[in-house]
Every structure is written in structure tokens, then in C-alpha cells.
Amino acid sequence: MRAVGPKLIGTASAGYFLGNTLGTSLGNLISGPIADQQGYAALGSLALAGSGILVLGGLIGLPHVQGSPAQSPSPDAEKSTRLIWRRDVLLLLGIRYLPTCYWGAVTLVLPVLIYRATGSNTAVTTFSALSLGIAACFQLLTGRICDRHGRWGPILIAAAIETISAIGLALWHNSVTGLYIWGIVAAASAWSLSTTMPGLIQLIAKEEEKGKLVGTAHFVWSAGMLTGNLGGGWLVDWSPDMPFYMGGVFCLAAWLCGFGLWKGRAT
Numbered sequence: 001m002r003a004v005g006p007k008l009i010g011t012a013s014a015g016y017f018l019g020n021t022l023g024t025s026l027g028n029l030i031s032g033p034i035a036d037q038q039g040y041a042a043l044g045s046l047a048l049a050g051s052g053i054l055v056l057g058g059l060i061g062l063p064h065v066q067g068s069p070a071q072s073p074s075p076d077a078e079k080s081t082r083l084i085w086r087r088d089v090l091l092l093l094g095i096r097y098l099p100t101c102y103w104g105a106v107t108l109v110l111p112v113l114i115y116r117a118t119g120s121n122t123a124v125t126t127f128s129a130l131s132l133g134i135a136a137c138f139q140l141l142t143g144r145i146c147d148r149h150g151r152w153g154p155i156l157i158a159a160a161i162e163t164i165s166a167i168g169l170a171l172w173h174n175s176v177t178g179l180y181i182w183g184i185v186a187a188a189s190a191w192s193l194s195t196t197m198p199g200l201i202q203l204i205a206k207e208e209e210k211g212k213l214v215g216t217a218h219f220v221w222s223a224g225m226l227t228g229n230l231g232g233g234w235l236v237d238w239s240p241d242m243p244f245y246m247g248g249v250f251c252l253a254a255w256l257c258g259f260g261l262w263k264g265r266a267t
Contacts, residue, residue, distance in 0.1 A: 024132050032125025084216055088204050088264060094257035095155065096197060096217050097224045099162050102247030103190040104228020106169070109236045109243045110183050117176050127180055131187035142192040151196045151203065152262045158193040159255035165189060166248035170241040193254075203265075 034043045083089055111124045118124075142154050165186035172178025197217060205213045228247075235242040 024128070026129070029125065029129035032120075032122040035121045035125075083205075083209055083212060088261055089213065089216075091257045091261040091264070092200060092204060092213075093217065093220050095159070095193070095200075095254050095261070097220045098250040098254040098257070099159060099190060099193055100221050100224030101228040101231070102162065102166060102250045103186070104225040105232025105235070105243040105247055106183065106186050106190075106228075107225075108229045109232045109240075110169075110179055112236060113173060113240060114176060114179055117179075123176075127183060130180070131184045132191075134184050135187040135191040138188040138192045139195045142195045146196055146199055151199050152258075154192060155196050155200070155258045156255060156262070158189045158196070159251060159258050162186060162189040162193065163248050163251040163255060166244045166251055170244035170248065173241045173244065 031043055034046065084093065110127070114124050114127055115121070142158070145154050165182050168182035169179065169186065172182060198214075201210060201213050201217060231246070232243040235246065
């Protein structure tokens, strides 16, 4: 956020998240055939080598960005401790947590359902590669739209489409084609919504609040993935469509948080 100006934060955010989506997409594209043909030991060795290269590249290539000066204890520091209880921050965290919880369930449940239907690792990883590759394209598009036209439209549209994807997955959970189609819609909308977050934080937080709010938002994202994985794993054994119905409720609540935040900023 400090390395780029406000006018390019959308595109920069898309580029940052692109490393995750596009990298995971390419990784899935090759991991399925390797697991099917050579086993998981070969796949694990390849992943370990790739991680080592990634760490080394980060140590060498990451630029140094000047941090904020340390704040001495004061009434301002006391305000900072109450940051997360502000209405606009709570709504932002709702936008971050609720759809991430749905996405956490999707990342667990969809591979399980596809594998149950096909019995193939390659079918699972092909879906992941395809969905994340398409999501990467939508991330770039969302970033450009945010820079040119603002963030509220992409936030509300992405949350609405994510809600629709949950309904589609619930209704077509027995169809591999349906899982592919609505899973791709879920991935594209979920990652598009994530792309808006750094710019939204920049819009809401003061300079001295940005570091803490970024950390809090990422903690909430991690909590959403964790609870989504756990909840999705429990619900899918009870009823295969239940994780998606619950996810639809969560995504609708996220849309309401976005609408409330937009109206609050407008007034």
C-alpha cells in the first residue's frame, strides 16, 4: 500500500493477489498428473524445492519499503486500540470474513465432491487450475475498474455474484458440470472481492491505522478460511448442499455489510 499511490492501488492489489491465484492455478495444472502417475512423494519433493526457490527469491528481490514511525503511548494510541470497534471497520471486517468463510468451505468441499463423482485427482486439479486461471483474469479486470471508477461497484457486484454462485452450487451439487461452472463463478467473484480490500483499507484507515487494520483484516481472512474449512467438512458429511446454502447466507450478509459501508461513507 505504501509502495504505490492511491490511483494504482486497485491494479497493484490485483498483481499482488495474482501471485496466489495464477501460481496455484499453474501448480494444480501439473500436480494432478504427477500425483496420479508418480505418487505423492514425488509431488512433495517438487513442492519443497519450489518453496525453497520462492523463499530465496523473496530474500533477494523484495524491495525495502519505509515503515511508519513508531507511535509513543498517547491518547492516539488508545484510539488505535479501539479501531476495530468502529462501525466502518466492523463492516469492512464483515466483508472480509463472511465471504472468506464461504470460500474456505468451497476450497474443501468442491474437490471432495468432484473426486467422489470422478475418482480422479486430475479432474480435481484441472478444476482448480481452470477456476483460478479465470479468477486471475477477473482480478486484473477488477483492479482496473477500481482504479478508474471506484471500489463500491466492484464490491457490491462481486458479493452479489458470490451469493448467486452459492445458490448454484447448492442446486447443482450432484453434477460435475454444475460444480465446474458454479465453482468457477465462485472463484472469480471471491478473488475479485479480495482485490478490492487493500484499496478499501486505504480509503477507510488513517495513515497511522493502516498497518494495524491490514493485520486485523488478514487475521480475519485466516479465521474465515479456517472456520470455512472446518464447517464445510462437517456440513458436507451431513448434507452435500448444506455448505453452499450456509455460504449463500454468509455472502448475502457480506453484501449487506458492503451496502451499509457504502451508504455510511456517502453520508
